[in-house]
Amino acid sequence: MRYAGELADYRRILVRATNWIGDAIMSLPALRAIRERYPEAHIAVLARPWVADLYAGETAASEVIPYEGRGIGAAWRVAEKLRARRFDAAILLQNAFDAALIAWLARIPSRIGYRRDGRGLLLTTAVRVPKPGELPRHERFYYLEMLRRAGLVDSLPTDAPIRLAKGDAARRRGEELYSSLGIQLPVLAVSPGAAFGTAKRWLPERFAEAAAALAGQAGATVVVFGSAAERELCGRVAADAAARGAAARNLAGRTTLTDYIALAAAAKLYLTNDSGAMHIASALGVPTVTVFGATDHTTTGPTGSLARIVREPVECSPCLLRECPIDHRCMTRVTAGRVVREGRELMGMDTRRKILDAAAARTLVEAGPTRLVSGYFDPLTAAHADRLAEIARAEPGRKLVVLVQPWEDALLDAVSRAELVAALRTVEAVVAGEEAQRLAGMVPEAAILHEERADEERRRQLVAHIRSRHEA
Template sequence: MKQVPEQRPPRRALIIQTAWLGDTVFTSALATSLLRCWPSLELDLCVSPRGRDVARAIPGVGFVHLFDKAGTDRGLRGLRRVAARLRTRQYDLAVLPHRSLRTALLAFLAKIPRRVGFAGGAGALLYTERVRTAEKIFLRREADLARALGAEPAQMLLQPRPEWMAAAREALGPAAGEKLAALCIGSEWETKIWPAERVAALARLLARRGLRPVLLGSARDKAMAARIGGAGACIDTTGNPVGEALAVLSMSALCVGGDTGLVHAARALGVPTVTLFGPTSAEAHLFGPRQRAVSLQLSCSPCSAHGTHRCPLGHHRCMRDLDEERVASACQAVMSA
């Protein structure tokens, strides 16, 4: 990785990160780096609809554009429509941490004069500057992008908005004043999900230690939440907006869940966090003193960079056999650190 030639500080810049929710969380570190490097910078983000509230939770970020690449903005017509909206903002700089041809095309069609991304990506030929990195860890990779732009790497950072905090307190009711344990139960990939019976058993263990379990997830996690039931007097907030979930996380004394966006958001919010790894690798992440990665480290794990819908071997032991006592021990460690 080498720094690109020094240029005049941009007046208005755009980070395009239209990958998964967790990727938007990781990009909060890059956004923070750029804002600290250029204090007068107007920084906007372009994200997927699911990442909107995470982008709005990054301190200092201005406008958040949505690119619904799998829905209303699908195809070349949708790409051109979003690019036309981006052009109205007259950006000086586009930063592209997502190695995607579609993302590169979006910045190119938006006629952003300076487009900086990673060398070797599918759309690299459309960049004006290409940054080489050998890093495999998400945050270190984006730190190389920040350094190439002349910025010092920063930590992930999110801050829930006041209206989300108010909505979270209303959803939790009297429990808002209790010591909460946020249990993130879902995932876009089924193989990252810890079984409902394991979550229920952990909820009971945490309740006996004085914590009130709160279930977080998307609307499609409602069925799993029902299977967990009232174990440990759980409060079910699955299906609530992402911003409200971020607020609940910020109010929690602990967060537990798989390698998913909400769990990484808890880390960015400074919440003691235990992340459960099965199909994916903990080595793609950096963990602080109040964060733990828990894995059975089976010979067949990890089997995927992002997770899969089904276990390739059909047994899903990496998550199924991960016992609640091991996870509870990690919870105690992060809360005591």
């Protein structure tokens, strides 16, 4: 991503988070772009309590400020607290009038956001809302475009998958939580609910049928998640799966957001509707199968190679309605078999356990003979696979640990590159981004085989080849 040249030197930035889990996930790239543009700034995220825990592991956020209560009284109280904090700028990812009002009441000098919901006069930088067709379809670009139009960045990033930070640590904690609950791993997670009406919900009996079939193949326990209001629905899915021979538990309404994130991270596979659960599971890199019907998978769908969409392309979909006025054909025509086929394929592609943080990788290195290979792997090509296989053959008995390094010219983010490298059979483990840099500082330099210059040349040759083919 490129950044605009002359900008205000903000030191204390308030970011107003969106109010719903899915929107919060889709706006994470924008939050990280703000952090990359202002690496030394104190960035506070103002968030509603039900999404606040989502930012707990995010290195882009210096702190999270909960915004509780409703109405003008609550807005006034939080504005008073913010006024004392003396923020230089407020960047409003949320669209509501309330977000701009609070920033104005807090006397924050620079107030940046989309000009909508009647709040334009409260903003110092009122950004024009994009017209249909002006942006890539996925909703994450809506938030990023606001930063671009405000002059905070010059260009949008590549179409990289959205990932939550510290997913590996969340997975390990989730495994501990499952153990404490007496739930046997592996886990096949299911979220049969969805907010804002029933139109987005696939049939609960088909969730149970698909979950039981996949759990039987994987030797997994079916665990059903949902809100407290969805406990009866989730109980029906768990009971139906159990009747079909699967071990099943219903945890609907029994987890905090922090615990849910950990439990979701430890799942082997996730089956869901278009929901906040879908966004969290996908952002954790969990293999996720989502049934779409009333909503548009191209605008709010999950991202990355471990996400699959199952939908029936009927003439009325996506209708974006909360309740189906006819026969719910977009969902009733999706069979359990289709979901099972996608789930089975995804379970075979799951390489998350090969992606380690620096501490875990160091333990692996100290446990026995290893060879560390450092490079960019952007994009991963057959030449990379051949080179890693050559290194492995030259040192039989050594486990290959690959360090995927940050690179400002990369087409893909480090985590996306790590996921692709982890799929190679010759690779034992992968460490990505800042964790790769951290591991490099923990081991002797002589233990690392550096491929960065060779990777730069591979990339140069690839670009030259593409250009020659284009010009031919």
